[in-house]
Ligand SMILES: O=C(O)C1=C[C@@H](OP(=O)(O)O)[C@@H](O)[C@H](O)C1
């Protein structure tokens with residue numbers, strides 16, 4: 137990593153990273169740590185369970201360590217124990233020991249983690265006293281009010297500063313009536329997941345009705361429902377936009393966390409950007425992770441994609457073409473797909489993701505600005521991006537505290553000289569040692585063979601239409 141202390145805004149600063157160019161087609165196997173979304177769901181359910189749980193190969197990254205620490209603050213035991221060798225990817229397992237009662241009069245730090253700031257208020261209402269929640273400065277603008285208002289309707293007392301965002305204080309009463317609530321979850325599926333995850337522990341359970349524009353990232357709600365069912369909860373999701381969790385105990389879990397498929401995205405995209413093959417072992421045959429959509433996306437953009445019992449292999453060829461896709465269900469993939477689209481030889485249209493303006497940063501504005509800074513031809517629409525072929529140049533790719541902006545910059549750097557990624561350490565939000573894994577992937581490149589589109593040029597042969 138190159139450091140340039142003392143530089144001004146727009147100049148390289150400490151934490152900048154020169155994204156490595158691919159020196160030839162890739163030939164790499166990348167072992168990805170566990171899923172953020174699964175790890176944080178299992179942690180919450182285990183904290184509310186009737187007995188000790190074991191999480192095998194959990195993700196240890198900023199978002200999940202914040203969740204673990206928040207739960208410890210509430211009196212939950214989250215302890216390392218040696219893992220089975222077969223599960224060793226994430227280091228030791230976690231044993232989660234729920235307390236008799238969740239502790240109040242505590243402070244919880246959410247960082248910039250949507251899963252922590254949205255899931256924990258629904259747990260905190262069960263604590264014996266106040267739970268004060270805050271996060272990074274950027275977290276204070278992420279939408280929260282639908283979940284806060286819903287919890288109030290269900291019987292909770294919560295103070296916020298009137299903005300409907302962090303910071304807030306949940307006045308835990310040691311119990312929660314629960315019942316039925318209508319909310320607008322069009323800004324985040326996490327609002328629904330939050331209420332469902334804790335709802336079995338509410339006296340009347342919980343019924344959530346969504347009323348508003350379509351709920352984004354729906355696979356994440358199915359992930360919540362499946363995790364609840366794995367823990368013995370009774371969930372009815374048979375009606376569109378309505379979810380019911382019956383009041384019940386939550387059973388202890390013994391679960392292996394799948395690899396994070398959204399974090400796999402940039403590595404798989406690298407095979408298409410640089411040519412050659414990237415394998416991700418342990419890719420699940422059945423999953424609720426939205427990142428599984430990468431298989432379809434990479435295939436449509438020109439890759440050969442093969443899933444078998446050993447994992448997923450993506451092979452890039454001569455072709456990297458644009459894509460026309462509604463990413464509403466897999467919104468967190470947008471930065472990865474946008475980076476590939478900027479390298480493609482035909483135009484792309486990414487749509488249906490207006491709500492990602494409320495992710496770690498306004499991702500549509502950030503992608504448009506940063507791809508544009510490198511010479512990309514990008515048009516920001518209300519709910520997406522139109523990206524047309526252009527010759528890219530090097531420059532500083534700003535990341536806005538957004539891990540997926542940083543990994544998008546890394547993809548571009550494979551094919552474009554002189555791309556510097558600002559604050560690459562932000563990738564630790566969901567992926568420890570991103571730069572080490574990335575370099576490891578590139579070390580398998582074959583320098584005797586050319587990288588696809590090595591000079592960063594475009595063939596100019598597209599007809600201007602979006603596929
Ligand atoms: O519940 C979860 O684990 C997540 C839900 C999604 O949030 P949105 O519904 O806000 O997109 C996703 O983008 C985020 O990365 C993780």
Ligand SMILES: C=C(OP(=O)(O)O)C(=O)O
Pocket residue numbers: 248249250251468495496540566
């Ligand atoms: C949107 C994301 O995160 P969060 O869980 O903080 O919402 C993401 O990881 O892309």
